[in-house]
Amino acid sequence: MAYTNDSLIKSVDWITICIYLALVVLGWTSICGASYDYGDMDFFSMDTRVGKQLLWIGCSLGLGFVLLMLEDKLYDWFAYILYIGMMLLLLVTPFFAEDTKGSYSWLKFGSISLQPAEFAKFATALALAKFMNVYGFTMNRLKYSLPVVGMILLPMLLIILQRETGSALVYLAFFLMLYREGMPGSILFAGICAVVYFVVGIRFSHELMPDECTFIGEYAVLFLITLFSALLVHVYCKKKEVVRNICLYGGGGIVLATLFSYYVIPFNVTWFLLVESAALIVYLIYLSLNTRVNNYFYIALFAVASIGFLYSANYMFEKVLEPHQQTRIEVVLGMTEDLAGAGYNVNQSKIAIGSGGLLGKGFLNGTQTKLKYVPEQDTDFIFCTVGEEQGFIGSAIVLLLFMTLILRLITLAERQYTRFGRVYGYSVLCIFFFHLFINVGMVLGLTPVIGIPLPFFSYGGSSLWGFTILLFVFLRIDASRSTR
Numbered sequence: 001m002a003y004t005n006d007s008l009i010k011s012v013d014w015i016t017i018c019i020y021l022a023l024v025v026l027g028w029t030s031i032c033g034a035s036y037d038y039g040d041m042d043f044f045s046m047d048t049r050v051g052k053q054l055l056w057i058g059c060s061l062g063l064g065f066v067l068l069m070l071e072d073k074l075y076d077w078f079a080y081i082l083y084i085g086m087m088l089l090l091l092v093t094p095f096f097a098e099d100t101k102g103s104y105s106w107l108k109f110g111s112i113s114l115q116p117a118e119f120a121k122f123a124t125a126l127a128l129a130k131f132m133n134v135y136g137f138t139m140n141r142l143k144y145s146l147p148v149v150g151m152i153l154l155p156m157l158l159i160i161l162q163r164e165t166g167s168a169l170v171y172l173a174f175f176l177m178l179y180r181e182g183m184p185g186s187i188l189f190a191g192i193c194a195v196v197y198f199v200v201g202i203r204f205s206h207e208l209m210p211d212e213c214t215f216i217g218e219y220a221v222l223f224l225i226t227l228f229s230a231l232l233v234h235v236y237c238k239k240k241e242v243v244r245n246i247c248l249y250g251g252g253g254i255v256l257a258t259l260f261s262y263y264v265i266p267f268n269v270t271w272f273l274l275v276e277s278a279a280l281i282v283y284l285i286y287l288s289l290n291t292r293v294n295n296y297f298y299i300a301l302f303a304v305a306s307i308g309f310l311y312s313a314n315y316m317f318e319k320v321l322e323p324h325q326q327t328r329i330e331v332v333l334g335m336t337e338d339l340a341g342a343g344y345n346v347n348q349s350k351i352a353i354g355s356g357g358l359l360g361k362g363f364l365n366g367t368q369t370k371l372k373y374v375p376e377q378d379t380d381f382i383f384c385t386v387g388e389e390q391g392f393i394g395s396a397i398v399l400l401l402f403m404t405l406i407l408r409l410i411t412l413a414e415r416q417y418t419r420f421g422r423v424y425g426y427s428v429l430c431i432f433f434f435h436l437f438i439n440v441g442m443v444l445g446l447t448p449v450i451g452i453p454l455p456f457f458s459y460g461g462s463s464l465w466g467f468t469i470l471l472f473v474f475l476r477i478d479a480s481r482s483t484r
Contacts, residue, residue: 011479012068013412019405020064020456020471024057024464026398027382027457033364034378034385035459049378049459056461060468067472072480075126075473076133076420083127083151086120090158097162105162117159117167118466122473124155125427128174132181133420139182148178166450173434177426181419186236190302193228197221197306198313202329205314211261214269218310222273225306226250229280229299236295242287250280277307329448345381346445352377353387353395353443360391378459380451383443402436402455412478421477428474432467 028050035049046052093116097104106113128151131137132144139145152174159168179188204216230246233239257272281300288296317326352366366388377385387395406429413425432455439454441447453463 008068008479011481012475013408013478016405016408016412016471016475019401019408020468023398023401023405023456024060026386026401027454028053028057029363030382030385030389030457031378031459033366033389034382052461053459053464056464059461060464063465064468064472067469068476068479070476072476075424075477076130079123079126079130082123086116086123087154087158089116090120090155090162094162103163105159105164105167112461115167115460115462117155117162117164118462119469120155120159121170121431121466122470124151124171124174125424125431125470126473127151128177128427129420129424132423133418137419139178140184145183166452169438169450170431170434170452173430174427176430176433177423180426181423186232186298186302189232190305193224193306194309196224197310200224201310201313202317209258209261209269211258211266211269213261213266218270219273221310222270222277222307223254225277225303226254226273226280228306229284229303232299232302233284233296236299237293245283246280250276274307277303345449346442349381349384349443350445352384356388356391356395358392360387360389360394363389365389379453380439380449380458381443382454382457382459383440386457387443398457399436399440402432406433406436409474412474415481416478417481421474421481424477425474428470431470 031053032050046055093107094104097106098108100106105117106115128148131148131151137144139148152171156168156171159171175183175188175191179185201217201221204220205218207216208214209216209219226246230243230250233246234243253276254269254273257269261267261269281303284296284300284303288294288300317329321329355361356366366385383395383398386398390397409425409429409432413422413429416422416425435452435455438447438450438452439458442449453460455467456464
C-alpha cells in the first residue's frame with residue numbers, strides 16, 4: 001500500500017523529529033562556541049567550520065526528507081546489497097585514503113571528505129534486521145547466531161584495518177540489540193566478565209601483593225573466575241553441594257595458599273591458582289560426563305575461556321595496542337596521570353566543564369574553548385563547550401534530550417509489528433546510546449578516549465549524515481506500521 005503525503009504526515013513520529021531538530025540546533029550553537037574567535041562574528045561564511053556545519057545540516061534535512069519519501073519496502077529489498085556495498089567500500093578505503101592522524105578511514109572527493117565507517121552502521125543494521133526477520137529465527141541456534149555475529153564482526157575488522165579502533169568498537173552496541181532479541185543472558189554475563197577481567201587485570205598487572213611475589217591483577221582475576229564459576233553452577237545447575245565444594249575447596253585453598261605465602265614461604269600464588277583452576281575445570285567436566293548435564297561442560301568452557309582471555313588481553317595490551325592507546329587506557333584506569341600527554345585532553349575538558357558552574361559563562365563566553373586549551377573541542381570534545389558555556393543546567397538539558405530520544409526510540413521499536421522494524425529500531429537506539437555514553441564518559445574522564453563523535457553535536461558531515469540516515473530510515477519504517 002503506497003503512502004500519500006497526507007497519510008505520511010499523520011503517521012510519522014513528529015516527537016522524534018522535534019527532538020532531532022532541537023539537538024541539531026543545539027549542536028550547531030555549540031560548534032559556534034567551540035570554533036568562535038574573538039571579533040569574528042561571520043557564522044555563515046563557508047570558509048568557517050560553523051558555516052560548513054550549517055551546510056551539512058541543510059543537506060541532512062534534505063536527506064531526511066528524501067528518506068521519508070521513499071517506499072519503506074526498499075529498505076528491506078536492498079538491505080543485503082547495501083551491506084555488501086558498504087563492506088566492499090570499507091575494504092578498499094585504506095588503499096585510497098590519506099593518512100589522517102594515523103588512520104586511513106577518510107575518502108576525499110575534491111574538497112569533501114567522507115568516512116565510510118559512519119555509513120556502514122545503518123547498512124549493518126538493515127542487514128541484521130533482514131536476516132533476523134526470517135521465519136523461525138532464534139538466537140539459540142548456531143545456524144542463525146553465528147551469521148549474525150559474523151555480520152557484526154566483519155565491519156569491525158575492516159574498520160580496525162583502517163586504524164580506527166574507536167569507530168570499530170561502536171559496533172559492539174549491536175550486541176545489546178541481540179540481547180533484546182533472545183541472546184542468552186549467559187553471553188551478556190560473559191561480556192561483562194570480560195570487561196571486569198580486562199580492567200582488573202590491566203589496572204593491577206604490575207602491582208605486587210605484600211608477599212612481593214604475586215601480581216595482584218592475575219591473582220584477582222583467577223580468584224574471580226572461581227567465584228563466577230560457582231555462581232554459574234548455582235544459577236544454571238541448581239546444585240548446592242557443587243557450589244559448596246567449589247567455594248570450600250577452591251576459595252579455602254586460595255586463602256590458605258595466600259596466608260602460607262605471606263607468613264611462611266613467599267611464592268607466586270598465581271601458580272597455585274592456575275593449578276586449582278585446572279582442577280576446577282576437570283571437576284566440572286567430570287560432573288558433566290557423570291550426570292549428563294551439559295551446563296557443567298559449558299561452565300568449564302567459560303573458565304577455560306576466562307583464563308585464555310586474561311593472558312591474551314595482557315598480550316594484546318602490551319604487544320598489539322599502539323603506545324598512545326596504551327597510555328590513554330592507563331590514564332583512565334588511574335595507572336598514570338600524564339597531564340601533559342594523553343591525559344591533557346581530558347584534564348582540560350574537566351577544567352572547562354567545571355568552570356561553567358551552574359548556569360555557565362554564556363554563549364561565546366567560554367575562556368577555555370576560546371583560548372583553544374581543549375584539543376578537538378568542536379569534534380570529540382564538543383560536550384565540554386556545552387558545559388562551559390551553558391553550565392550544569394544546559395548540560396543536563398542536553399542529556400535529558402538525548403535520553404528522551406533514546407526512550408522514544410524504545411517506544412517506537414516496541415510498537416513495531418515486524419521483527420525487521422524492531423531489530424532495526426533497537427540497533428539505532430543502541431548505537432545512539434553507545435555514542436552518548438562513551439563520548440560524554442571520555443569528556444568527563446570516565447571512559448577511555450577512543451575518538452567517537454557526539455550525535456548531532458560534533459562537527460562533520462559524515463557523522464551528521466550517518467546519524468540522520470540511521471534515524472530517518474527508522475522513522476520511515478515506523479510510519480508504515482499501520483499498513484502491515
